[in-house]
Amino acid sequence: MTRKEFVHFFLKNKKVIFAICVYAGLIILALVGPYLSPYKDPLAFVGPGYQPPSKEHWLGTNTFGQDIFTQLVYGLRSSLFVGLLGGTLATVIGLLIGFVAGYKGGWFDEILMMFTNILMVIPTLALLIIIAAYLPYRGVFIESIIIGFTAWPWTARAVRAQTLSLKTREFVDLARITARKPMKIIFGEIMPNMMSYVFMVFILQFGGAILAATGLDFIGLGPTRGISLGIMMQQATLWNAIQLGMWWWAITPGAVITLMVATLYVMNAGLDEVFNPKLREM
């Protein structure tokens, strides 16, 4: 696909446009939200508790009188950060292992894939729980690193399969005859041919990291200081926000996460249509 064609289908695809708009909105909210809010510290007690959304508190307050909107925009920041760092890390590790295992083959491949399969069966959250439980002080950064290092296996397996099919093509043989180094062949010949796939993998890993972090925060293994969307929901559950009818505290943070992740899925479906002409005409 030429670049012009790509841009044409990219900008004509409603799903892609929708996703870009939503994300632009979310990023702007995360960047300027803290300055819009009249309250600077998300953990400060700024008003009476149990307040439904009002002029002073746009999304109400929680039991302790903390402002939900302020917490939400700070939580959004940390979610985007985890998605970006955790997602990038998982994608990069998955790509490297997938490329090397697929291209080198033989014993190297067997061992790497054995390791990948083992990690794939172990539930990521269980692994995260056991690691995070023993770290007395955790930040968003550490959380993203742990998530990145546990989320790569399916990517590695998928990339390996793609590499296996690409490496028997003639242009790769040609590169090999000219005595190019294996790493140069991988990144110069094989990777450019699956860039669309890599991009979609990254989007899925981005969403996966956000969801994993939310789950971890919710069971009490998130950042030990600061705020995140998962921590908001954990506190809401621990303090019976639902029983008290405080939907603005318990429901809103999860709604933002669902919007973020669902938009990523829609983006992926749209990109699939851009890259794969068979899916385009419905």
Next chain:
Amino acid sequence: MRKYLTKKILIYILTFFFAVTIDWAIPRFMPGNPINFLISRFAGLPDSVKVLQSYFTQAFGLDKPLWEQYVNFWKALFRGDLGISIYMYPQPVAKVIARALPYSLVVLLPAVLLSFAIGNRFGAFVARKKRLDNFALPVFYTLTASPYFWFGILLAWIFGVVIPLFPLAGAYSFGITPSFSWNFILDFLHHWVLPFGSLFLVMLGGWAIGMRNMIIYELEANYSRYLEALGSSQRLIRRYAYRNAILPQVTGLAIQLGTVVAGALTTEIVFSYPGIGYILMQGILNQDYFLIQGCFLFIILGVLLANFLVDIFYMIIDPRIRKSYSGEV
């Protein structure tokens, strides 16, 4: 077929070995020594600090060389000894987990099986039907994108607070003792609906989307085009497409199991449902490391077993695997 099974079993044994090793290693090699951290909470009581210090040193066997600690860990494991819970002192962890396990299974198993069966049918039905697709797809995407526990919170709010139909917490009412009476079973089911429903619906979305995409892909395949050219009915073509599309879905089931279990854990917390997830949360909040270790092992064991069952199921429904490994193809 035998070869396929032996290879799979080997992987599972290795995985279990690896998981147990992680479970053993992490409290020992983590920076910041979790035992000191644990004891520091009792800093106000100097006497108990001494007792605790010696108790933990013995319990973890920290006075012995590393390899002996490791061997002892395995030995204790085979005896079913997972240590003593600190949070529910002096009950053994194995007993605490055994009591919680049925509650987890009774929610998780029906949710996984039913959502898989119904989600796939639904996804196949929706595929390539423009109007229905446009309506159903956003719903599926929203379902599958929501964190399990958040969807639980949402259902709890709608069906527990706005329209108070179902109870919000526990596996049965406080006034009732578990027994095989109609009274108890009805009460139990009443409490079971919301946790089950939230797991079921979130998973349903994922399976439906996967199946929809697979069916579209299969309907583009040559055999479908050929059948179409022969003039066979759409129903027949779709039936063939479904049989092919279900295979990657079963593989997907195996891959998803870990996520699903994690989702179930968090959902239990929302509804204070006394399963593994709930006691794991208690373990985390109370820094009960033996309980956390025990839960981790049980979760791994459960996922491994489920993976193995999925593998066998896959072998039954895909004749190619059976035949290629026995040399018939």
